[in-house]
Amino acid sequence: MMSSHSTRRTFFAVVATLAFGLAPATAQDARRAYVPAAPDTVRAVAAEHGMVVAQEKISAQIGADVLRSGGNAVDAAVATGFAMAVTYPRAGNIGGGGFMVIHSADRNEDVTIDYRETAPAATTPQIFLGADGKPDIAKSRDSALGVGVPGTVAGLALALEKYGSGQFTLAQLLAPAIALARDGFVVSDDMADTMPGWHRRLARWPSSARIFSRPDGRPIGEGDRLVQGDLAETLSAIAAQGPRGFYEGPVAEKLAKAVTDAGGIMTPADLKAYQAVIRAPVRGTYRGYDVVSMPLPSSGGVVLVETLNILEGFQLTDLKQGTPASLHLLIEAMKRAYADRARYLGDPAFVNAPIETLTAKDYAAKLRSGISTERATPSKELVSAASSPHEGSNTTHFSVVDSRGNAVSNTYTLNFSYGVGLVADGTGVLLNNELDDFTAAVGASNAYGLVGYEANLPGPGKRPLSSMSPTIVLKDGKPVLVTGSPGGSRIISTVLQVIVDVLDYKMDVAAAVAAPRLHHQWLPDEVRVEAGFPNDVLGELKAMGHTIVEPMGQTSANSIVVTPNGPLGAPDPRTRGAEAAGQ
Ligand code: GLY
Numbered sequence: 001m002m003s004s005h006s007t008r009r010t011f012f013a014v015v016a017t018l019a020f021g022l023a024p025a026t027a028q029d030a031r032r033a034y035v036p037a038a039p040d041t042v043r044a045v046a047a048e049h050g051m052v053v054a055q056e057k058i059s060a061q062i063g064a065d066v067l068r069s070g071g072n073a074v075d076a077a078v079a080t081g082f083a084m085a086v087t088y089p090r091a092g093n094i095g096g097g098g099f100m101v102i103h104s105a106d107r108n109e110d111v112t113i114d115y116r117e118t119a120p121a122a123t124t125p126q127i128f129l130g131a132d133g134k135p136d137i138a139k140s141r142d143s144a145l146g147v148g149v150p151g152t153v154a155g156l157a158l159a160l161e162k163y164g165s166g167q168f169t170l171a172q173l174l175a176p177a178i179a180l181a182r183d184g185f186v187v188s189d190d191m192a193d194t195m196p197g198w199h200r201r202l203a204r205w206p207s208s209a210r211i212f213s214r215p216d217g218r219p220i221g222e223g224d225r226l227v228q229g230d231l232a233e234t235l236s237a238i239a240a241q242g243p244r245g246f247y248e249g250p251v252a253e254k255l256a257k258a259v260t261d262a263g264g265i266m267t268p269a270d271l272k273a274y275q276a277v278i279r280a281p282v283r284g285t286y287r288g289y290d291v292v293s294m295p296l297p298s299s300g301g302v303v304l305v306e307t308l309n310i311l312e313g314f315q316l317t318d319l320k321q322g323t324p325a326s327l328h329l330l331i332e333a334m335k336r337a338y339a340d341r342a343r344y345l346g347d348p349a350f351v352n353a354p355i356e357t358l359t360a361k362d363y364a365a366k367l368r369s370g371i372s373t374e375r376a377t378p379s380k381e382l383v384s385a386a387s388s389p390h391e392g393s394n395t396t397h398f399s400v401v402d403s404r405g406n407a408v409s410n411t412y413t414l415n416f417s418y419g420v421g422l423v424a425d426g427t428g429v430l431l432n433n434e435l436d437d438f439t440a441a442v443g444a445s446n447a448y449g450l451v452g453y454e455a456n457l458p459g460p461g462k463r464p465l466s467s468m469s470p471t472i473v474l475k476d477g478k479p480v481l482v483t484g485s486p487g488g489s490r491i492i493s494t495v496l497q498v499i500v501d502v503l504d505y506k507m508d509v510a511a512a513v514a515a516p517r518l519h520h521q522w523l524p525d526e527v528r529v530e531a532g533f534p535n536d537v538l539g540e541l542k543a544m545g546h547t548i549v550e551p552m553g554q555t556s557a558n559s560i561v562v563t564p565n566g567p568l569g570a571p572d573p574r575t576r577g578a579e580a581a582g583q
Pocket of ligand 1: 434437489
């Protein structure tokens with residue numbers, strides 16, 4: 001049985017977190033930093049059978065309705081994913097891409113769907129360099145050159161075809177999204193909060209301004225009805241024709257025209273060539289649990305498993321959650337795994353990364369032997385490289401379980417909030433700027449400050465390296481934790497901390513999700529921390545040699561634990577609007 005609505009309202013009422021913009025280190029972002037919920041208000045939402053935990057409540061409820069109507073977790077995830085393309089346009093999308101990890105109890109299989117965007121065929125390794133031969137970040141972040149060929153439609157359709165229950169057609173699962181786009185929905189406080197930061201970027205293009213502005217040109221606000229007629233038509237074309245309705249014909253023509261008119265290089269042929277890929281997951285073990293996560297072109301699974309392997313050799317439970325000694329080990333493990341991310345990882349179709357080594361227990365033991373329990377290891381002693389800037393992100397994660405033991409962990413994104421800001425005229429499709437996740441030049445960094453090398457240079461048809469880490473933790477072959485997060489480079493460390501807090505520290509899933517988080521990504525050599533860590537803890541970390549920097553950009557780990565009594569959902573309290581919808 002679900003906990004009462006009022007309990008959930010209390011849960012959300014105690015938080016004061018807003019979405020964030022492009023420059024987290026500003027005073028405005030500091031004001032928006034996470035204010036931890038009081039521990040006695042943090043409660044998981046219980047359900048008897050199945051559950052969808054997503055960042056936007058209308059879409060979470062749509063997924064739960066599908067479960068209630070006999071659908072499985074994949075059916076529900078597909079319905080939620082398409083609905084969020086309408087109701088959560090900052091990150092829910094059909095103009096971007098993502099990853100889905102599936103535990104199919106029906107087929108006794110763990111599998112992933114890679115629907116990451118690809119670079120257009122005309123992409124060159126130098127595409128994001130300026131005339132001076134140096135990275136020109138405006139090209140990859142603010143221009144249509146940064147638009148990757150969208151993968152979401154192909155990915156969700158492939159997931160449904162291969163792993164859906166067979167009880168729902170794509171058209172049936174698209175119907176709620178089409179109705180929401182056609183008839184509109186009331187703009188939430190959470191969406192309205194994003195407009196001051198993002199409307200100007202959207203309004204660079206009349207096709208985007210028309211959707212996200214009131215008739216007088218001001219940004220849409222809380223309580224307005226957002227109608228997206230063109231998007232309804234595009235979704236209807238997909239319902240009628242399947243992915244071909246998006247990747248071929250009039251919609252594809254319009255998408256390509258919008259990109260080329262805006263100075264990009266995506267063609268109808270690029271869209272027609274797009275393929276989502278079924279991949280075997282990255283697997284690891286941690287203290288008797290199986291960890292199933294996303295393989296390349298996401299770095300998420302590799303970095304997560306490498307970090308967990310390092311930590312497994314330490315008795316974290318003896319150190320207590322949130323203590324300097326425990327946090328120090330987390331930081332040191334992250335630092336080493338993120339250094340390997342930079343050095344080795346890229347699209348597996350283009351690079352031969354040493355995945356077996358990086359995820360091996362003996363390799364972790366070697367790295368662990370270099371960790372002092374008392375002193376921070378300077379990043380430059382791990383590998384030398386350049387320093388990097390910080391910027392913000394938006395992506396969104398949802399977790400789904402059903403009563404048959406199936407689970408879906410899905411993270412998808414436009415990269416920045418609202419992507420590049422360009423709605424392709426006549427389609428309602430907001431386009432991504434995912435190609436900024438490439439490394440513009442050897443040693444350069446992307447918007448998250450992630451340094452990269454040859455493995456992640458741009459190339460035709462290539463998928464940029466990601467950090468998205470949808471993850472399912474199993475015990476004896478059954479899901480016990482479904483988790484993931486938005487947050488660019490901070491995704492992996494967020495997922496890591498949720499897993500450690502649940503498995504090592506036996507925290508209730510809601511407390512684990514709400515607990516303040518920190519992040520180290522090798523370069524820059526600093527620990528980003530959320531509000532909520534006691535000053536004496538931060539003081540001790542500094543005394544160990546860590547450079548502590550506040551605030552940390554937003555992450556949001558909408559998670560589910562599966563108990564013998566049913567699922568317990570934890571909508572992350574960091575942003576308004578998240579929902580655990582149970583069945
Ligand atoms: N665009 C963020 C990521 O894929 O990691």
